[in-house]
Every structure is written in C-alpha cells, then in structure tokens.
Amino acid sequence: MSFLKNSELHEGGIIREAGNAHDYQTGDWRTFVPQFVEENCIHCMFCWIYCPDSAIDIDTSGDKPKMKGIILDHCKGCGICATECPPAKKGKAALVMVREEK
C-alpha cells in the first residue's frame, strides 16, 4: 500500500480533493452482480435513483435519460436495482442478479 507523502497532507487534516472517493474501488466487495438485459429496459431510472452507490451509468445527453449499465468499480452487488426494476415485476427483468465469477 502506498501512502500520501507528509508534504501532501493538508493542515488540519482536511481533504481538499473533493469527491476523490470516486477513485476508491468497492466493486470487489461483490458476490452477486447485476446483469443488464438491455432489451427489457424501459429506461425508467428507478435503478438509478435507488442505487446507494451511484453505480448506475446513465446517458443524459438525449431527450430522455438512458440506462447504460453498471459502474462495476463501485457496485457492491446489493441487488436493490434488480428488486426495484419495474419490468422485473412483469417477468421481463432488465437487471438480473447473478453470482460473479472471480
């Protein structure tokens, strides 16, 4: 493990690099991983709003936001997205939890 140099530490122990937790990997916590089944997706954004880990990748450039997939660096595999996926309730899940091969 490498450490910040003492000269890189800020007075008062504060962090000036806002949002740098983005560089931290929590993806390796996973046992299960959500698999994105694009053809079933209605792009409702429920998975995105309910994700505790900001791990749903979306495209907001168009008229309507589009689900693109999972940010695997951050996804902890909790399965909330798959539970809340509306098409799943009709048997056409756009997110399916599968055991991850490591």
Place this chain on the structure above:
Amino acid sequence: MAVNLKQLTQHEELLTGGHRACAGCTGSNILRQIMLTAGQNTVVGGATGCMEVVTTIFPYTAWRTSFIHSAFENCAATVSGAETAYRALKKRGDLPREETGRKNFIAFGGDGGTYDIGLQSLSGAMERGHNMVYVCYDNEAYMNTGIQRSSATPLGAFTSTAPAGKVKQGKEQNRKDLTKIMVAHNIPYVAQTTPFHWKDLATKVEKALAVDGPAFLNILMPCPVGWHFDTAIGMQLAKEAVESNFWPLFEVENGVYKINQKPKERSPMENWMKQQGRFKHLFRPGNEAILENIQTYVDEQWEKLLKLEEMTAK
C-alpha cells in the same frame, strides 16, 4: 413543484460512489437523493455516525460539496456556526467569492446523534432560527457502534444492548416521537419521508431548503445489518413501513399537518416485521401480547395524526 426523474438525472451527483457504506445501505442513498436536489452550493455537516464515517475515510471523501464533521452530539450547533458565519461574511462583503442564488446548509445525523445525544444541540439550533435543514436518517438504533438501542428503536426490536433472551424480549419501550418534538419548536417546516418515496423526498427537501428559517426532515432508513434483512429489499421495507402506518409520510408547514399518503387499507405490522430478523423472536409462542401492543400503538399514533391533520386544517 412537480419533480420527475428526468429532471433529477440532469442534476450533478454530489455524493460519489466509492464510499464505504455497507451493501444495500439505504442511508447513502438518502444522502445522494438529498444532494441531487440541494445542488453544489451547499455546505453539509455530519454528526458522527455511519454516514459520516463511510463517506469520509481519510484520505478519501465522497463529498463534492464542502463537508464538516466535528463530533457526535453537536452537528446542529456546528452547522449553525457555519450558517451564521455565512451571514456575517456576506453582510461585510467578505465571502470568498461573489455568489448568486441560494446557499444551503444541511446538517445530518443518525437517530443516535439526533434523538439522543444531539437533541439539545438540535433543539437550540432550531429555536435560534438558523437557515438550515436538519436531516435525521433514522435507522432505529446505533448501527455504527454495533446496533445498540436508541430512543428511536421500536418496541420489541432486538438490539445488542436490549437483546431478546429467556426473560426479555428486546426493547421494552416505544420509540420517541421526535418528529412531533420538532413540530413543537414551531419552525416553518417539518416532514417525514423515506428514500423509497423519491418524489416525496425530493419535494420535501426542496420545500425544506426554500423556507426562511430552520426545517427538519426525519427519514426512515432501513438498515440491512441492524434490521437483519436481505440487502436487496431495503427500499421495499421503506415502502411497507408507510403502508403499515408505522412511518406515515406527512409534513407540517407552519403548523398545518398534511398526510401525504393515506393507505387505502393499512397492512398489518406483522407483514413488515416478519421480513426483519430484529423482530424474529416476537413470533415465538408467548409473545403475542407484544405483537398486539405494537399494532395497537401504531394504530393509535395514526389516529392521532389524522386528528392533528383535521385540527390544523385551514
């Protein structure tokens, strides 16, 4: 102010991934949803607790806004200091940069930091009228230190300091009604919500930020570790807490109660409780009376809430 998900997706993510909350934590999702509505020009204060710990493990921070943590019991006082400093600096033209638009001050704490050890500091800050929103993420016990009972823990729940055993059946008291204690401060806005109800949550955050003066939000936070449930169902438990009337969605604007969702048919508490390991012992023979007490209490509280809505209607 109708909120929709399309709009929210246009907002900046101010809580990054890579924080260390447990898998399935609905608390980090609460923070994320709040910040989507609050926006960049926000100063956040956190009381010691799960959310403070998991978002700021040195040298990492998940916050893209400014954030301050000082201690467990003083989040409201700390943020009231920052808010006062803002007014003082602004008045004298001493702010670090010219600003247009609203500056938000949000303090958050868990139920331990809010119902218990931080209650005095919170009460003082609300009474003084600071322009800040205090958010309690209520997971109904001290989860960060290992699931000890708090005054927010419901009757009968198993915690590590009030466990179920041969002669005791979990917590022996009902939870404190903090939301109503905050209403008694006669502040402009008080509300309860959950992260499942994203539209309700975003609307309430916006209202809370918009009022001139203090506002308080109490947000139920299902905790897979402390409540013992599968990580995938946290949002469903938030939904069902509302459907059972255990956690009604309501708001109090300038003293006027409004219940935001009235279940057509309230679901029995047992359905909700059966999905959580913390209530497992209550379903053993001999504990029927406790289950009945829990249901009676929830129903009584709901009836009172209906009356309050009726009494304060304009």
Place this chain on the structure above:
Amino acid sequence: MEQKLVALSGNEAVAYAFKQARPHVASAFPITPQTEMMHKFAEFVANGETETEMILVESEHSAMSAAVGSAAAGARTFTATSSAGFALMWEIVYVAASLRLPICMALVNRALSGNINIHCDHSDSMGGRDAGWIHLFSENAQESYDNAVMAWRIGEHMDVRLPVMVNYDGFIISHTADALHMLPDDAAYDFIGKYKHAYTLLDPENPVTVGPLDLTDYYFEHKASQLATYERVPGIVQSVSEEFGALTGRTYQFCEEYAMDDAELVIVVLGSSAGTCKDVIDEYREKGVKVGLLKIRMFRPFPVQMIAEKLAGRKAVAVLDRSASFGGQGGPVFMETRSAMYGQQVPVNNYIYGLGGRDFDLHQVEEVIDDLQKVAAGEELQLINLLGIRS
C-alpha cells in the same frame, strides 16, 4: 501611539479588545464570572459599534461547536467561558485545535466543581492544557486587554493557525476596576489586521472536507504535523509582542522577570498573584533578601528554554500552583517547571494555593520566601505544600 487611560474591569477591558478585532461571529453562553464580558460585548453589538453576529447558544458545548463551524467557514470568531463551561466544551476544545482554527477565547478562571464554587483558581484552564491551544495568562486588566489584542495576531498567523485562550483570574481581575491604557479602535484593528482564512467551507468552487475519519494510517502524521507547529509558536509570539511593544510601549516576554538579575531565591507564578508576590518581594529586597519573581505569561506552549535558563544557578525555587493535580506529583506548573529544570541542581518546592478563590495574601508570600531562605541554607522541606489552609 497615544492611548487613553481608562478605568475598566478586566471583563470590560477584554470586551473592548475583542470588539476592536471586529470579529464576524461570537458564540456565547452565560457562566459566572465570564458573563459580564459578553454583556459588554452584546452592548457593543446592540449599539452598532461592531457588526458581529452573536450566536446565543444553549450550552458551552454548543458555544465551542458553533465557533468551530464558524471558524471553519472562514470567519473571525471568539467565545468565552469559565470553569464548568470550559469542562463541558472539552471535547470540542481539542477539535478546534486539531482543525487548526484560530478561535479566540476568554477563559475567566474559576474553580471546577465539586463542590460547586464560583471563585478563582486555574483548574479549568489546566484541565485543557494538552488540548492544543495557546494559553496566555494575565496579571491585571492591562495585561488581559493586551493579551486579548495580541491573541488574534498570534493565532491567525499563517504559520500558527491555532486557537488562543486568554486567561484572567475570575473576580480578582474580571470584576475589579483597574486603570489601563487602551489603543484607539482603528489603531487596534490596524495592528490586528483583516482576517484571512486558511480554508473555508463557503467556497463552492473549492469544496473541502473538514474533520474526516482518520485512522491508523494518517492520524499520527496529522498529529506530528500539529506537534511541529508548537515549535514555531514562540518565535511568532515574540515578534507579535515586539511589534505590540513598539506600538504601545508595553513589551511582553513569555515570562516576566521581576527583581531577577541577582536573585538567589525565585518564586514562579501565573496570573494576578504575581502582583501580590511583587509587593512582598519589594519588602524582602529592602531587608537585603535576594528574592525575585518569574511570572509565566505563556503557559502553552510551555517556554521550556527560557524557564530553564532563568532558573539555572539559583539557590532555591518555589513554584506556586493555583490548581492541584489529584494523585499527581504537585501542581501542573510545578511539574512542568521542574521538568524544564531537569539536570539542574536547584532545589524546587511546590505550593498549592488559592483553590476556590481562597485569598492569596501577603503572609502566604512571606511564608514562601521564608521557606526559600531555609532551603537555600540547606534545609530539606516538604516537596509539596498547601498555603493558607487551616490546620
């Protein structure tokens, strides 16, 4: 600089000094004997003499917490307390120093409970001596005022960034009218200068995370960096004092020396008791006894080198403590002083006095000087003694 000669209580004098700094924010909670200082300051605010925003909190714990929030937001901030109020703040007193926030605080020294007592001793300040603040002690209203003006410059210096506590004795200084010279408001503000922050929560373009969870891999490095700061403090205190001296004609050192040049016997003391000692020393000097006084002004950081140098080669030293360390070896001033003198062959004895506001009178000083003479003559006395107690 022409200065007005005024008659003020210590509390009023400090309130003037704080007003002259034009602080952005003051947090306040009442406790005797500090209250009067905040009353005076609140009057200034009510009359528009300073634009300070006051946060009238519901406890001292919140007073210090709000001060931390305010200072972290980038505002010049002060508070004040005494005794139990300081004890209640204690957790956040450490936080203020660790976050490197140059908050100023008047600590109007009063005994800690129990039993409850409202009068002066130094047990409040001494309880927080390892928290990381700079501790200045004052002998009278003049020195309280001067310390309260210099405190801002010291704490806010970019090489320091530490909170500063201005200690003055409860009632003895705080409530006694005294003559002092005061700088005109503008001159004082020019000396103190406009506030500059080292970081602020209020710049949305440069967000900071303050007070993160700091575990085994960095906490110690942060503490090492904080520890190194205290090495720099004395030099900055000295330069600020010299500049203040040039402006006012009153120059201060870490310790004040009184009749020390040829002194064989030395009393070491903090605060208002120094005045009492000086009077008795004058009497003994007239009788030909070579006794002097070393008054410690800056207790934190402890001026080890100066104390070791000034006490070297004397025949006997008596350290007076207005607080006790229960179960420890003498009072805190004694322990620090004796430790600074390690390796010297000078006998040092300790006298605990004045707890809970017990009068410190001329006879007690005489007793100490008489003892010093005996020790200098080779007699071995009790190491730790109580003064002014009924037997």
